[in-house]
Amino acid sequence: MIPLLAPVLLLVAMHWSAQFLARQSSGLFGRRLQLYLFGLLGTIVHEGSHVIACVLFRHRVHRVKWFDAQATDGALGSVEHSYDPTSAYQRVGTVVIGIAPLVVGAVVILFAAQRLLGLTPPVAWSVSTWSVSAWQVDDVPMWRWALFAYVSISVGGSMHLSASDVRGTWRGVVTLAIWSAAALLATALLWWVLQHVAPFVWDSSVVPRWRDALRHLTRISESLAIAMLLAIAINTLCAVLLMLPRLASARAR
Numbered sequence: 001m002i003p004l005l006a007p008v009l010l011l012v013a014m015h016w017s018a019q020f021l022a023r024q025s026s027g028l029f030g031r032r033l034q035l036y037l038f039g040l041l042g043t044i045v046h047e048g049s050h051v052i053a054c055v056l057f058r059h060r061v062h063r064v065k066w067f068d069a070q071a072t073d074g075a076l077g078s079v080e081h082s083y084d085p086t087s088a089y090q091r092v093g094t095v096v097i098g099i100a101p102l103v104v105g106a107v108v109i110l111f112a113a114q115r116l117l118g119l120t121p122p123v124a125w126s127v128s129t130w131s132v133s134a135w136q137v138d139d140v141p142m143w144r145w146a147l148f149a150y151v152s153i154s155v156g157g158s159m160h161l162s163a164s165d166v167r168g169t170w171r172g173v174v175t176l177a178i179w180s181a182a183a184l185l186a187t188a189l190l191w192w193v194l195q196h197v198a199p200f201v202w203d204s205s206v207v208p209r210w211r212d213a214l215r216h217l218t219r220i221s222e223s224l225a226i227a228m229l230l231a232i233a234i235n236t237l238c239a240v241l242l243m244l245p246r247l248a249s250a251r252a253r
Contacts, residue, residue, distance in 0.1 A: 017235035018160035042158025049104035057093025105159035
């Protein structure tokens with residue numbers, strides 16, 4: 001149960017932190033200025049993640065609106081797509097397409113932290129090596145910090161799910177839940193076979209390859225978790241920093 005709940009809680013935290021950041025950014029700069037300052041990059045990443053997921057899950061993309069600050073319905077961007085409801089793979093795709101902005105946005109922020117601040121690779125690739133020393137980013141020019149802050153606010157504030165994202169996601173939840181449970185059982189069974197059966201049946205070179213593949217998948221999942229945790233922390237920190245001038249102004253009155 002915990003392995004299934006952890007990703008859900010992580011996604012909820014991502015959604016909440018992004019909404020929190022978007023509210024504080026809009027409150028400080030004003031809705032119109034906030035849209036033009038930070039909305040363009042964030043919306044392009046948001047909608048681009050939907051498009052990538054559509055392609056991966058063989059959905060047909062009909063129209064993409066990358067950015068429209070004048071939209072009367074509040075939707076800065078949108079992706080119109082369709083799929084075959086008889087295909088289980090494409091139904092699962094509705095879930096991935098819906099949550100894609102959370103995942104892709106987290107990866108973008110992690111990439112920016114690595115490239116602009118010099119965040120050390122061990123943190124990016126393994127939870128087990130997480131340490132305070134990884135955050136010692138010395139001699140980083142101010143322009144890099146400023147650019148990283150801009151990327152964080154722009155992308156981080158656009159990582160929340162819209163109403164249409166949530167509606168589309170629910171269509172494939174049941175199918176995805178069944179697939180996830182089956183994948184967990186299959187993984188557990190495969191690990192048991194590798195530990196107790198394979199050494200007596202397969203060639204000695206086969207088992208290490210399977211184990212390496214499983215470890216590689218584990219590292220990928222850990223990297224994704226690190227990216228999302230980093231995005232949550234940065235979203236929350238940026239939101240708090242943006243809230244401070246408003247609090248100071250209110251107190252001065």
